[in-house]
Amino acid sequence: MRRSGFPPPPALLLLWWFVAGLLLMPPSGEGLSEPRCDLYSLPGCPRNFNPVCGTDGETYANECMLCAANREHEKSVQIAYKTSCS
Template sequence: MAGNVLLVGLLLFCVIADTEALPKRPSCSITHERIICREIYSPVCGTDQNTYSNECSLCQHNQETRAAVWIAYNGECSAVQQHGM
């Protein structure tokens, strides 16, 4: 019985860990006006493997280029992931 509980707990942990790693849609306001961002450094790695200084700057990039870049994860994109190593 204890083995089953441990196995279920481990499985649940793996599912939760994988969910956090999935790309997330940035919370951009829908506007036709140019997005202005504050200069707060809270980097996010975009699904295009570029580091943006914060979520707002990623939204600004999407607006200016009509792209659909999502947040791959919080923090700077690592060199290993950028080059597919």
Template sequence: MKLTILVCTLVLLSLSVISVMGQGWKLTPPREAKCSARSELGICNKILKPVCGDDGKTYGTECLLCYDNKRYKKNVGIVQQGECPGITKQFKSF
């Protein structure tokens, strides 16, 4: 009986870890955006290089994430280069 409970617990734990990884969640902490005085003023390159913020939103560039942080007094970090996984996507316009 104890062995059955142990096996079931291990299977459920494994499935939950696989589920979290499948949703694109990262186990590493977000990195701080590299912001400059220009990016905080919104003077950004118009070439899109999306980044995924730790708020679950996709930003058109790291510069635009910096601008958003400054404008709204936030401290969003970068989880990964590229779009955020899932449905929640928000490109900031230039």
């Protein structure tokens, strides 16, 4: 005999949690990351445009520019996204 109504079977609950977890995961390549400032010889930065979005909501032309701004303003802004901020 099949029951209809609540509570749903445990397998259905497990499936629901799995799907919700996948949907809430950030897309690949996104999420907070520490800028690799050791790769750049500051104060000069290359002029390539490879935008990153800082945790301060600002778009930087590239990771080196974010590092330069951190050094200049004595901050520790991290990379929120490896693309421009919206």
